[in-house]
Amino acid sequence: MTGDANVLLEEISGIGVHPAGGYARPAFSAAERQLREWFVTHATRRGLDVETDRNGILWAWWDAEGTTGRSGAVATGSHLDSVPGGGNFDGPLGVASALAAVDVLRARGVTPRRPLAVAVFPEEEGSRFGVACLGSRLITGAVAPERVRALRDTDGRSYAEVSTEAGFDPESIGPDPQRLATLSAFIELHVEQGRGLADLDRPVALGGAIIAHGRWHVRIEGRADHAGATLMEDRQDPVVVASETVRALRARVLESPDARGTVGRFEVTPGGTNVIASSVDVWLDVRHRGEDIVRAIVADVTAATEAAAQAEGCTVSVTEHSFSPTVEFDRALRDTMAEVLPEAPVLDTGAGHDAGVLATHVPTGMLFVRNHTGASHTPEETAEADDIDAGVEALASVLEHLLLQPDASQP
Ligand code: HGY
Ligand code: MN
């Protein structure tokens, strides 16, 4: 059967629609569960052997005839969860394209000499528990299982509770070096989150590098009081301090060319119009090719916040939630991909991906598909049908090349 990636994406376009537009597909939600079921259905229909590993990662295996065991496997895939209000392509495009690439390989009559796995990584966005690429960080040991079990969502529910309710065993999460050792390469196809391809007028690019990025939680404690009865000189207003955090971040980031700094989440407690807040929670997302620059920006913003807090009689705590250094994709694999796709330019990305986390253990590469708006993490995210088809063909060609490479562990 040929599962045109466009058709596959259309099938899920009604799942997890966000009331404000776009999608809301957080990890372990009903929407994400439906998407996982969609994936299992389509993988099974293709005769792929589907398993869920201890970290909730789905693996759909094509154990082609002539291959025994799963060593030397080539893997491809992405994620199905979304940010709140995200587009339909960030994540699902890579999964749908991987399934469609299996159809293309079969239509081409390819007989792999290595197993192929299509993988789906949970909680890539970190939208529910705050840590990005949670599944790939768990399997690579980049995050401690006990920390993950204690992570809480905005309802205060822990990963342990939520994952148990979803039928998983939080006590079994953790590094899986054996499974990673079976992989000879991981290729992730993703919608481009930027206008590089649109400006170059090309449908597909190879990934060059992922710039360093981290997330920090800034907690500012003040003193709740009455908005009308409290004189200005008697206030300890954490919102005033948090506003300085936002201002300082923008000002400091603009001092470092090509740095990116965002406050996308700003929570005032208790949140009454006529109430001076007791506390404010602000989350920073800071990115730059230079890890030291990211850390210098965060240090300067922390210092500005602390100074404002002292002046206002408030207290501040800043906690690092996740950090990923700049990742240059495996050069030998990228050169191989460039031989297969000589027309494809090489683009760096400011967006994080599971491929960037897996890169510590497995040679990884990425393919980006043109997004004419360049926008992402918004319903404005786009990918044209022809470009999606071009992405599938490109992915299939890269996989074909890798799957036909002899592997000592295979007969
Ligand atoms: O936030 C990111 O860079 C990615 O979309 N998770
Ligand atoms: Mn994303």
Ligand code: MN
């Ligand atoms: Mn993504």
